[in-house]
Amino acid sequence: MTWSNWQVPPFVTSVFFVLGVLTLYWVTFNWIASWIHNRRINLSDDVISTWYGVIYMLVFVFSIQTLVVGKSDSWQFMNFQLIAITFCAYFLNIYVPYYSFFPIVLVYMVFNQSLGYWQSWGHAITLMLFFWTLNIIRVRFHNNSYAFPIYLLTTISFGGPLWVWMKWKFNFSWGTFWQEWIYLTIFEILLYMYVTMISNDSELKLRLAQFASHDALTKTENFAAYNDDIKYLFEDSNQNDQSLSMMMFDIDHFKNINDTYGHSVGDHVLRQVSSVVKTVLAANDTEIKFYRTGGEEFNIVFPGYDVDETRVVVNQVFAAVNNMEVKSNNDSIRISISVGVSEMCPDDKSPIDFYNRVDQNLYHSKRNGRMQVTFA
Numbered sequence: 001m002t003w004s005n006w007q008v009p010p011f012v013t014s015v016f017f018v019l020g021v022l023t024l025y026w027v028t029f030n031w032i033a034s035w036i037h038n039r040r041i042n043l044s045d046d047v048i049s050t051w052y053g054v055i056y057m058l059v060f061v062f063s064i065q066t067l068v069v070g071k072s073d074s075w076q077f078m079n080f081q082l083i084a085i086t087f088c089a090y091f092l093n094i095y096v097p098y099y100s101f102f103p104i105v106l107v108y109m110v111f112n113q114s115l116g117y118w119q120s121w122g123h124a125i126t127l128m129l130f131f132w133t134l135n136i137i138r139v140r141f142h143n144n145s146y147a148f149p150i151y152l153l154t155t156i157s158f159g160g161p162l163w164v165w166m167k168w169k170f171n172f173s174w175g176t177f178w179q180e181w182i183y184l185t186i187f188e189i190l191l192y193m194y195v196t197m198i199s200n201d202s203e204l205k206l207r208l209a210q211f212a213s214h215d216a217l218t219k220t221e222n223f224a225a226y227n228d229d230i231k232y233l234f235e236d237s238n239q240n241d242q243s244l245s246m247m248m249f250d251i252d253h254f255k256n257i258n259d260t261y262g263h264s265v266g267d268h269v270l271r272q273v274s275s276v277v278k279t280v281l282a283a284n285d286t287e288i289k290f291y292r293t294g295g296e297e298f299n300i301v302f303p304g305y306d307v308d309e310t311r312v313v314v315n316q317v318f319a320a321v322n323n324m325e326v327k328s329n330n331d332s333i334r335i336s337i338s339v340g341v342s343e344m345c346p347d348d349k350s351p352i353d354f355y356n357r358v359d360q361n362l363y364h365s366k367r368n369g370r371m372q373v374t375f376a
Contacts, residue, residue: 011183018083018187019194025056025087026198040232053092057084058104062111070113075166079184082162083191085127086155089134091195101128119169123162130158148192155188156181215292217267218274226291226299230351233303237344244344245310247300247317248358249337252370254296257333265328269335270296276320284313299358307343307375314341318373338365339373 033048061081068074088094096104105124106115114120133154141150159181167177213225221229237244251257251273258266274292281288281300289301300317302310317339324335340361348354361374368374 014079014183015187015190018080019190021060021080022087022191022194025053028052028056040236049092050094053088053094054096057088060084062108065108065112069111072170074112075170075172078162078166079180079187082130082159082184083187085131086134086188086191087195089131090138090151091191091199093135093138095135096131098128101131114169117169119165123165123169126158126161126165130154130162133158151192152185152188156185159184159188218270218292220274220278220290220292220298222291223293226289226293226301227351229289230301230355233301234344234348234351234354237303242304243306243309244354245302245305245307245341246344246354246358247302247310247314247339247341248293248362249298249300249317249321249339250294250362250366251296252336252338252366261328261331261333265326265333268328269326269333272324272326273321273335273337274298276324277317280313280316280320284316288313305343307341310341311375314339314373314375322371336371338362338370340365341373341375 029049029052032052033045036043036048061084064077064080065074068076105128109115109120109124112120137150137154141147144150163177163181163184166172166180167174213221213228215222233244236242251269254266254269257269270292274290277290277298277300281290287303289303291299291301293299300313302313318337321335321337326333326335340358340363342354342358342361344354345357348357357376361376364374364376365372
């Protein structure tokens with residue numbers, strides 16, 4: 001009908017249909033992922049992609065098959081289904097164990113009224129092998145310079161036998177067989193190009209987001225990230241009546257280090273201090289958040305901690321950094337920090353009020369001799 005009414009070949013419309021289905025997937029996935037992340041639900045993009053990808057492609061495969069189920073030409077959408085399989089197995093890297101995959105295939109065969117055909121059983125076994133082979137080459141060769149040829153060889157190699165099973169079952173001509181196999185190859189090439197383009201764009205956006213939210217020198221989150229997080233944590237603590245504490249510290253006499261040894265040594269000190277603090281925090285609680293909020297100033301936020309509960313971690317950070325020595329040529333630079341710690345209280349009307357009280361405790365430590373902690 002497409003060709004007779006609009007003078008557009010069915011293959012061209014098929015290309016746009018496949019690309020449209022994939023574009024809809026990316027748009028809806030990004031919307032769902034953003035919705036989940038904005039609500040601070042602890043799900044990674046990989047987990048979301050896995051579950052949503054399986055559901056989306058199953059709905060897609062079953063939906064298009066309803067148009068032709070039970071008919072003599074029910075094979076005509078098979079290339080679309082193979083593209084869905086490739087997308088899930090290779091590009092989304094979704095692994096489905098045999099004990100889960102077999103029931104899915106069995107349900108599909110019942111739905112497609114093909115359970116009594118030996119050719120359909122051969123097709124189903126080949127399809128499962130195709131899926132698992134795509135999983136394997138994805139893991140082994142995805143970042144390899146030969147990734148595309150290996151991918152294409154795999155899809156072509158399985159595409160032929162899969163269409164042979166259909167030819168034996170429906171007894172269509174060899175001309176149709178070769179046409180569908182070639183179409184599948186073209187679809188697979190377009191799929192690879194399209195997803196690679198989308199992935200490169202996503203990776204660029206991810207790198208830009210990392211750059212915007214992370215300090216380039218220390219690789220910790222920066223003041224912009226702190227601002228975003230503290231607004232959410234402050235509101236969440238108020239609404240759920242949960243504790244929220246903060247530790248602020250800066251490196252004592254840091255200007256003298258820069259003036260005496262040079263800014264490259266100062267940068268090295270900042271990196272070393274950050275590394276030590278990250279190690280201490282990772283050993284205690286991965287939910288504790290660490291930021292570089294100024295030149296030599298750092299903030300550590302403790303969601304769910306009152307001020308007394310922070311003491312163990314604060315003292316560990318304090319001891320670890322104060323025992324550091326940073327080498328500069330033949331000199332050894334002793335590092336010390338001044339610390340202020342406080343808990344959010346009812347008088348804090350905004351995150352700034354909370355920040356200022358912690359800041360006052362830090363300056364109390366600095367005014368009273370440095371290298372000490374002020375809890376209040």
